[in-house]
Amino acid sequence: MWLFGRKKQTEDAPTLAELFREARARHGMSRKECAHAAGYQNVTKGCRRLCEIERGEADFPDERVLARFATALDIDDEEVRRAQRVEIARHDAPTDPEILVQWAPKIVAPLECSSKLSRRKALKVASNFARKNHKDVVVCLSELRRVYIDPNGARTETLEVPWSSLEGELPDVPVRAVA
Known part of the structure; x- marks a missing residue:
């Protein structure tokens, strides 16, 4: 949400x-x-x-x-x-999705896309790219929200909250796995 x-x-x-x-x-x-x-x-x-x-x-x-x-x-x-x-x-306000590819340890670069992608389309493009190229991919959906996609296509959505005492668990800002 x-x-x-x-x-x-x-x-x-x-x-x-x-x-x-x-x-x-x-x-x-x-x-x-x-x-x-x-x-x-x-x-x-x-x-x-x-x-x-x-x-x-x-x-x-x-x-x-x-x-x-x-x-x-x-x-x-x-x-x-x-x-x-x-x-x-x-x-956590939505931004235009950005797709980042981890080419090697500590080497991450944006994936060039022809036009602005919707959230759904960005996730599909990133999943296909991860599976096809056997790379870890991250889709940035806001300043804090990321969807990590492994080479098998499994997705995990995270909310990167910097405050340790909040531990990323906020009733108003759910963190969930993306299907």
Whole structure:
């Protein structure tokens, strides 16, 4: 199941940037005060990290950094998790499929296709190529979602979630095998 656009998601839950910006504004704290409250000895570094989060420049900020600022701003853990799911949904928005072929260990290159392919057509082309050429192939469906196809044509869809505590298991963003 694909999740749609950022705007719809922010109606239910804020993004990480919105969540931290609004919490800091509620507490009337400057970035410097917030970095100090988060325990940063190097306040400039803390300000820079908070600024990256608030501007949405850090797509997947380190969980320890989020936890430090969430504690300083009294943000509930569940609110942070909801915002993380919003970020994942935003990065899981469908893109034009890209087919990558693993020619040798650590050598991956895009497969040249004559035109833009639909998701279904890209998977079919990639499966045929993998079987015919005995190569591992990856079809990129979003910034995070990949379908791995082995030389026998077996497919596995993954969602590459960078946060270790979420372990790729999100109720809102299912990970499933592709038939």
